[in-house]
Amino acid sequence: MYLPSFSLKGKTALVTGAGRGIGHAIAIGYAEAGADVVIVSRTQSDLEKTAEIIESKGSKAYIFEADVTNKDHIEKIFETLDSKKIRLDILVNNAGMNIRSKAMDVSDEEWNTIMNTNLRSAFWFSQKAGKRMKEAGGGKIITISSVAGHVALRTGVVYASTKAAIIQMTKNLALEWGEYGINVNSIGPWYFKTPLTEKLLANEEYLNDILAVTPQKRVGELPDLVGPAVFLASEASNYVNGQTLFVDGGMTIQGF
Numbered sequence: 001m002y003l004p005s006f007s008l009k010g011k012t013a014l015v016t017g018a019g020r021g022i023g024h025a026i027a028i029g030y031a032e033a034g035a036d037v038v039i040v041s042r043t044q045s046d047l048e049k050t051a052e053i054i055e056s057k058g059s060k061a062y063i064f065e066a067d068v069t070n071k072d073h074i075e076k077i078f079e080t081l082d083s084k085k086i087r088l089d090i091l092v093n094n095a096g097m098n099i100r101s102k103a104m105d106v107s108d109e110e111w112n113t114i115m116n117t118n119l120r121s122a123f124w125f126s127q128k129a130g131k132r133m134k135e136a137g138g139g140k141i142i143t144i145s146s147v148a149g150h151v152a153l154r155t156g157v158v159y160a161s162t163k164a165a166i167i168q169m170t171k172n173l174a175l176e177w178g179e180y181g182i183n184v185n186s187i188g189p190w191y192f193k194t195p196l197t198e199k200l201l202a203n204e205e206y207l208n209d210i211l212a213v214t215p216q217k218r219v220g221e222l223p224d225l226v227g228p229a230v231f232l233a234s235e236a237s238n239y240v241n242g243q244t245l246f247v248d249g250g251m252t253i254q255g256f
């Protein structure tokens, strides 16, 4: 038999930023693939809505209202998972944000907020999850980067720097943890309509600029991203390590 399993049945995944947007979609997609899901974000009401949908799919949802920039919150999440003996097979570092300042205008506060949310949190969650996955004999770590980590965009140098760093963090963690059966990969989306981007995408001129450099001439729909996220969380990607999968309608191949 050559076809590996794409199912996540019997697995437990932790998804940060699962209250809305891409994280919400991945959390539900994982439940549809059979996983139980630990969902983390700052907004309890968003988490409860996500949990309700996860449970409607026959999976368990574990809610953690937390700020991923607060290391004590991260510590508390893993202490709780350990005390409740909740396994961790899959980690998706999704939580992220952007402040689209020009480089000459970036403040210290903006730098710290974007770096702490997008990059620092992903490393601490990965370190905590990696230790448990090593003990368990393996696991899957997926971090959401961006095409902004690979090509220059007009959406901010600090955000782009965090997304490029995620690509390199992914390679280094894969190098160190591959022998423990841990697959560490990243997904680099182009534009998807979410609360983070809806104002931008509502601007017709801006949307036309996006489509002009997108071979598929459309922005992403959330199922376009959930498929690759399920692949990287499943046994079907057991020999894929340290990679960044750009889910971008062909944007990153666009030359002239």
Ligand SMILES: NC(=O)C1=CN([C@@H]2O[C@H](COP(=O)(O)OP(=O)(O)OC[C@H]3O[C@@H](n4cnc5c(N)ncnc54)[C@H](O)[C@@H]3O)[C@@H](O)[C@H]2O)C=CC1
Residues within 6 Å of the ligand: 016, 017, 018, 019, 020, 021, 022, 023, 040, 041, 042, 043, 066, 067, 068, 069, 094, 095, 096, 097, 117, 118, 144, 145, 146, 147, 188, 189, 190, 191, 192, 193, 194, 195, 196, 197
């Ligand atoms: N939407 C898009 O077009 C693209 C998004 N991305 C990345 O995808 C990821 C998700 O983006 P979207 O779903 O669009 O964003 P969003 O703003 O719609 O959702 C982000 C989620 O992260 C949570 N979050 C943010 N800061 C947090 C914190 N400090 N602690 C806990 N939770 C926090 C929010 O509560 C929300 O649930 C981000 O890493 C973003 O950089 C990458 C490329 C394109």
Ligand SMILES: C[C@H](O)[C@@H]1OC(=O)[C@H](O)[C@@H]1O
Residues within 6 Å of the ligand: 097, 098, 100, 146, 147, 148, 155, 159, 189, 190, 191, 196, 197, 200
């Ligand atoms: C493609 C980028 O990641 C996209 O650009 C933005 O302005 C948003 O911050 C998204 O992340």
